[in-house]
Amino acid sequence: MQVDIGNALAEVATPGIPREALDRLDDRVAAAHERIEAGRASDEHGYATLNQPANVDVDAIQAAVEPFDDCENLVNVGIGGSALGAATISAALDSDVDAYYLDNVDPKWVADHLETIDLSKTALNVVSKSGMTAETLSNFLVVREAMEAAGVDWTERTWVTTGPEGNLRDLAEKHDLPSLPVPDGVPGRFSVLSTVGLAAAALQGHDIEAILDGARDADDALAPSLFDSPAYAYGAVNYALDQRGAGINVQLPYAESLETYAEWYSQLWAESVGKDGVGQTPVRALGATDQHSQLQLYRAGPHDKMVTFIRPQEREDTTIPETDLEGLSYLGGLTLGELIDAEFEATEASLANAGLPNVRIEIDRVDERAIGELLYSMEAATILAGELYNVDAFVQPAVEWGKKATRGLLGGGDFEEADEVAEKTELTIE
Amino acid sequence: MQVDIGNALAEVATPGIPREALDRLDDRVAAAHERIEAGRASDEHGYATLNQPANVDVDAIQAAVEPFDDCENLVNVGIGGSALGAATISAALDSDVDAYYLDNVDPKWVADHLETIDLSKTALNVVSKSGMTAETLSNFLVVREAMEAAGVDWTERTWVTTGPEGNLRDLAEKHDLPSLPVPDGVPGRFSVLSTVGLAAAALQGHDIEAILDGARDADDALAPSLFDSPAYAYGAVNYALDQRGAGINVQLPYAESLETYAEWYSQLWAESVGKDGVGQTPVRALGATDQHSQLQLYRAGPHDKMVTFIRPQEREDTTIPETDLEGLSYLGGLTLGELIDAEFEATEASLANAGLPNVRIEIDRVDERAIGELLYSMEAATILAGELYNVDAFVQPAVEWGKKATRGLLGGGDFEEADEVAEKTELTIE
Numbered sequence: 001m002q003v004d005i006g007n008a009l010a011e012v013a014t015p016g017i018p019r020e021a022l023d024r025l026d027d028r029v030a031a032a033h034e035r036i037e038a039g040r041a042s043d044e045h046g047y048a049t050l051n052q053p054a055n056v057d058v059d060a061i062q063a064a065v066e067p068f069d070d071c072e073n074l075v076n077v078g079i080g081g082s083a084l085g086a087a088t089i090s091a092a093l094d095s096d097v098d099a100y101y102l103d104n105v106d107p108k109w110v111a112d113h114l115e116t117i118d119l120s121k122t123a124l125n126v127v128s129k130s131g132m133t134a135e136t137l138s139n140f141l142v143v144r145e146a147m148e149a150a151g152v153d154w155t156e157r158t159w160v161t162t163g164p165e166g167n168l169r170d171l172a173e174k175h176d177l178p179s180l181p182v183p184d185g186v187p188g189r190f191s192v193l194s195t196v197g198l199a200a201a202a203l204q205g206h207d208i209e210a211i212l213d214g215a216r217d218a219d220d221a222l223a224p225s226l227f228d229s230p231a232y233a234y235g236a237v238n239y240a241l242d243q244r245g246a247g248i249n250v251q252l253p254y255a256e257s258l259e260t261y262a263e264w265y266s267q268l269w270a271e272s273v274g275k276d277g278v279g280q281t282p283v284r285a286l287g288a289t290d291q292h293s294q295l296q297l298y299r300a301g302p303h304d305k306m307v308t309f310i311r312p313q314e315r316e317d318t319t320i321p322e323t324d325l326e327g328l329s330y331l332g333g334l335t336l337g338e339l340i341d342a343e344f345e346a347t348e349a350s351l352a353n354a355g356l357p358n359v360r361i362e363i364d365r366v367d368e369r370a371i372g373e374l375l376y377s378m379e380a381a382t383i384l385a386g387e388l389y390n391v392d393a394f395v396q397p398a399v400e401w402g403k404k405a406t407r408g409l410l411g412g413g414d415f416e417e418a419d420e421v422a423e424k425t426e427l428t429i430e
Numbered sequence: 431m432q433v434d435i436g437n438a439l440a441e442v443a444t445p446g447i448p449r450e451a452l453d454r455l456d457d458r459v460a461a462a463h464e465r466i467e468a469g470r471a472s473d474e475h476g477y478a479t480l481n482q483p484a485n486v487d488v489d490a491i492q493a494a495v496e497p498f499d500d501c502e503n504l505v506n507v508g509i510g511g512s513a514l515g516a517a518t519i520s521a522a523l524d525s526d527v528d529a530y531y532l533d534n535v536d537p538k539w540v541a542d543h544l545e546t547i548d549l550s551k552t553a554l555n556v557v558s559k560s561g562m563t564a565e566t567l568s569n570f571l572v573v574r575e576a577m578e579a580a581g582v583d584w585t586e587r588t589w590v591t592t593g594p595e596g597n598l599r600d601l602a603e604k605h606d607l608p609s610l611p612v613p614d615g616v617p618g619r620f621s622v623l624s625t626v627g628l629a630a631a632a633l634q635g636h637d638i639e640a641i642l643d644g645a646r647d648a649d650d651a652l653a654p655s656l657f658d659s660p661a662y663a664y665g666a667v668n669y670a671l672d673q674r675g676a677g678i679n680v681q682l683p684y685a686e687s688l689e690t691y692a693e694w695y696s697q698l699w700a701e702s703v704g705k706d707g708v709g710q711t712p713v714r715a716l717g718a719t720d721q722h723s724q725l726q727l728y729r730a731g732p733h734d735k736m737v738t739f740i741r742p743q744e745r746e747d748t749t750i751p752e753t754d755l756e757g758l759s760y761l762g763g764l765t766l767g768e769l770i771d772a773e774f775e776a777t778e779a780s781l782a783n784a785g786l787p788n789v790r791i792e793i794d795r796v797d798e799r800a801i802g803e804l805l806y807s808m809e810a811a812t813i814l815a816g817e818l819y820n821v822d823a824f825v826q827p828a829v830e831w832g833k834k835a836t837r838g839l840l841g842g843g844d845f846e847e848a849d850e851v852a853e854k855t856e857l858t859i860e
Contacts, residue, residue: 002860012855080722104719105773107748107766109686131755135718138761138769141751167755189723226859233859247734248678248711256539267723274727281678281727281735283713288565289534291832292510293619293697297704297711300828304677304734305711318537321571325561325597330842331568336537338840339568343535346835349851353831398730401783402721405776410768412760421779425442429656429663430432 001218001373003230004360005237007348013357014303015244017237022226025388029236030224032387036380046394048185049379050222052193053215053372056183058208061195064159064178065203068123071157074099074203075117077139078127078196081188082161084264085197085375089211091260092371095204097123102143105135114146123203124158127196129182131166134406161195187394189268192375207368214372222380234308234359235381238269239388241306241357242280248305249280250298254287254344255312257366262286265378272382272393279389287311288343295347299354307358309348311341314365431648431803433660434790435667437778443787444733445674447667452656455818459666460654462817466810476824478615479809480652482623483645483802486613488638491625494589494608495633498553501587504529504633505547507569508557508626511618512591514694515627515805519641521690522801525634527553532573535565544576553633554588557626559612561596564836591625617824619698622805637798644802652810664738664789665811668699669818671736671787672710678735679710680728684717684774685742687796692716695808702812702823709819717741718773725777729784737788739778741771744795 010016017025039047074097076086083103090099100113124143128136147154159178162168172179180195191197193215198208223229226236238249249269251262266282273279285294287309298307315337322332331339351358363370386393401417408418440446447455469477504527506516513533520529530543554573558566577584589608592598602609610625621627623645628638653659656666668679679699681692696712703709715724717739728737745767752762761769781788793800816823831847838848 002858004856004858006855006857009855009857079719084723103722104686104716105766105770106684106686106745107770108746110766111746111748132757134758134761134769135722135773137753137755137758138750138764138766141753141755141761142748142766145751167758170756228859230859247732254536256534256536263723270724270727270731274724274731276730277732279727279731281713281731283711286534289509291829292533292565293514293693294700294704295832296826296828297700297709299831300706301700301704301709301711302677302707315536316538316541318541318572320568321575323567323571325567325571326600327562328564328567328597330837330840331564331571334568334840336535336540336568336572339564339836340535340537342836342839343565343832345851346832346839346847349835349847349854350832352854353847353850354828396726398726398784399721401729402725402773402776402780405779406769406772407760409772409776410760410764417776417779417783420783421775424779424782425436425439426434427436427439428432428434429658429660 001230001377002362003233005233007352007358008237008241008306012352012355014355015241015246016357017240017244021240025236025240026226028388029226029232029384032384033222033224033232035387036383043185045185046187046190047383049190050219050383052183052186053212053219053376056194056198056212060180061199061202061208064180065123065199067178068203071097071123072121073097073117074123074125074200075102075143076100076125076127076200077102077136077143079103079133079135080267081191082127082136082196084267085192086200088192088260088264088375089197089201089206089371090204092257092366093206093368095206097204099200099204102139105138110139110142114143119147119150119152122157124154125161125200126158126168127161128168129163129188131162131168137167161199189271190379192264193372210368211372214369215376218373218376218380231377231380232384234361235384236388237359238280239385245304246306246357247280248283250283250285250305250307251310252285252287252290252307253310254340255366258310259286268378268382271396273385273389273391275391275398278391287347288340291343291347298356299350303356305356307351307356308361309344309358310361311344312365313362431660431807432792433663435663437782437788438667438671438736442782442785444785445671445676446787447670447674451670455666455670456656458818459656459662459814462814463652463654463662465817466813473615475615476617476620477813479620480649480813482613482616483642483649483806486624486628486642490610491629491632491638494610495553495629497608498633501527501553501633502551503527503547504553504555504630505532505573506530506555506557506630507532507566507573509533509563509565510697511621512557512566512626514697515622516630518622518690518694518805519627519631519636519801520634522687522796523636523798525636527634529630529634532569535568540569540572544573549577549580549582552587554584555591555630556588556598557591558598559593559618561592561598567597591629619701620809622694623802640798641802644799645806648803648806648810661807661810662814664791664807665814666818667789668710669815675734676736676787677710678713680713680715680735680737681740682715682717682720682737683740684770685796688740689716698808698812701826703815703819703821705821705828708821717777718770721773721777728786729780733786735786737781737786738791739774739788740791741774742795742800743792
């Protein structure tokens with residue numbers, strides 16, 4: 001993986017980072033790296049994330065999914081960090097096993113899935129560290145009932161990924177389900193390179209050792225200077241541009257298979273640094289499609305944003321047939337890959353030309369190794385950013401208010417937050 | 431459709447709009463409405479959009495798709511406004527015809543589609559006003575070749591939607607293809623309620639008269655005051671919050687079937703008001719899923735954003751089975767709809783509690799009529815916002831630079847923009 005921050009410099013963009021400022025920031029990167037390494041050394045909460053590639057028990061993962069090696073479908077019931085990492089790998093890599101992520105409680109959408117998926121050929125993974133996540137456990141109950149209605153023994157089709165106690169752990173023990181632990185010290189959004197993200201990949205037939213090899217390469221590339229470490233370069237530049245007014249960071253992969261990656265990154269970044277009144281807002285986009293949707297705004301709108309271009313350097317390609325279409329003969333004989341890559345470079349240059357800061361991330365190709373490298377690098381980038389922002393990257397206290405209010409509204413206890421829902425200030429136009 | 435702007439008021443949120451400021455803004459809304467009505471009266475470019483529901487030729491649409499009434503798949507080759515409107519309707523409404531939108535030139539993704547879709551049972555719609563869009567024409571050439579390779583007569587399976595001249599018009603004449611005109615005066619991103627957006631809906635068996643009825647209801651609801659017009663209330667509040675620091679507008683539908691709607695809105699808004707250094711950035715999200723991804727940032731991060739909640743008031747629902755799971759008995763016997771609606775209200779209240787401005791849009795249910803009403807209302811909201819921002823909402827000049835650069839890079843002519851690509855400032859860390 002390589003990161004090109006040239007278009008984030010003040011000589012190109014406004015906001016932009018003066019080279020001297022980057023040098024000064026590098027002192028903070030060195031200090032942050034030292035803090036991160038100390039956290040890793042003692043397996044401290046959150047920092048332990050970066051030790052996962054060395055510590056994860058691949059054999060346990062393979063054993064947990066082995067009973068399902070005849071399945072045609074994976075249904076993953078989990079939400080947030082219990083879905084997005086695995087979903088990112090599923091979307092990136094081809095598999096004969098179709099994966100469905102039930103990460104929402106939209107009733108019609110859930111019912112539509114259960115109507116179309118052959119549950120007798122499905123492996124069901126239920127993922128919740130606490131065993132208490134309302135959306136996940138509700139969906140589990142619905143899926144379990146659908147299996148029973150279809151004459152499928154759910155206890156033969158299910159494994160759980162959960163903490164040492166709680167509802168899912170109890171179920172696993174009671175019904176002798178395969179189970180995997182959620183690792184200690186690894187917040188959900190950082191869990192892709194653990195049991196939480198890798199079991200689905202193993203079930204889908206992906207080479208999880210190769211994913212981990214990529215992650216270990218990214219680990220080896222961490223260094224006490226942003227000029228020596230692609231991951232830290234990215235985290236530091238995001239922070240430095242945010243400080244200078246780029247409060248938005250558009251994730252713009254030029255590969256359909258990386259569209260879910262942009263969602264994963266957005267959770268990772270938003271929940272980690274979005275606190276104490278700070279935090280850059282990640283925005284999910286897709287190249288080349290969004291050139292015809294968002295580029296006008298990016299190029300001609302306010303300079304409140306940066307754009308992160310992401311692409312594989314190699315692609316499986318498709319040739320454009322020769323053509324006598326008027327004015328388009330130049331396309332004939334090119335490949336779609338050449339077209340999308342030219343659009344990538346042209347769009348990048350068009351933003352630089354307009355002085356909008358942007359960064360280029362390139363991976364070798366979309367395969368196991370490169371995905372592992374990318375995911376690990378972004379975890380490290382985010383942890384570094386947490387140090388630079390001076391926030392606790394590993395907590396998400398702000399989501400509790402809504403959880404209590406929801407529970408109160410549904411009769412799950414007395415919560416003053418639920419009372420506040422009824423007091424909404426209304427000004428309705430109809 | 432109703433719009434509740436209570437949580438956008440200064441008494442609730444920061445930034446927020448004082449009620450007196452809303453009253454003053456309403457004078458500008460009245461003037462803008464007058465300008466819009468004058469533009470409509472003379473079918474002026476852009477403003478003509480709002481006349482589409484009255485003017486669109488439904489019979490011509492039905493006739494164009496009638497030859498394909500036996501198809502099982504729709505493949506729509508078009509990008510930006512030539513895809514997103516139709517895709518929004520496809521995603522919102524159930525159909526026996528599967529729709530695929532080839533709106534990107536990712537080579538592997540295109541090839542994967544062509545491998546899995548039965549082209550002999552496919553209707554192909556090629557959509558480009560100019561007949562010159564590089565991505566669209568390239569994909570058309572690839573799809574046509576795939577049809578030929580599969581022994582499918584593409585001239586029997588294709589209709590075009592295009593302007594009065596150009597490559598697609600020529601092809602239609604040469605091969606006697608069904609064709610539909612792209613309406614005059616309607617920019618691509620505003621074309622959903624025209625031939626461009628409605629033909630795919632007709633092919634999929636949707637009641638396009640009902641869609642237009644909904645749009646006409648929304649038209650009837652336009653009025654010279656934001657307090658009388660939900661569409662204008664929304665456009666005006668977005669503008670007023672942006673002026674006060676909410677440069678980001680998160681689109682947060684609580685329905686999977688409206689996820690593509692958020693993409694459509696994002697194009698509509700971004701290309702229309704993103705110019706001359708201004709324009710609020712739309713962000714696509716999804717409830718309840720993103721509560722576990724973005725809510726931490728929204729509630730505890732910078733107050734540089736507003737959130738737009740969107741939901742249907744009625745849903746097809748699914749009951750959660752009774753359960754003895756510890757601590758979760760309150761969920762048993764509820765419905766997933768009750769759960770997601772409680773989460774909607776709780777999340778909305780949680781942002782209000784944190785002083786983050788938000789707006790609630792409610793539609794009756796996700797059906798033809800309500801979708802037509804919503805889409806039309808957002809077009810009107812965006813046009814109104816163009817007046818308030820004092821920009822030309824109907825042009826997108828900033829995308830030209832990159833198009834020229836792309837063309838130059840691919841040998842399609844001499845363009846100085848292409849030279850600038852080679853001069854990139856690099857600072858690469860690997």
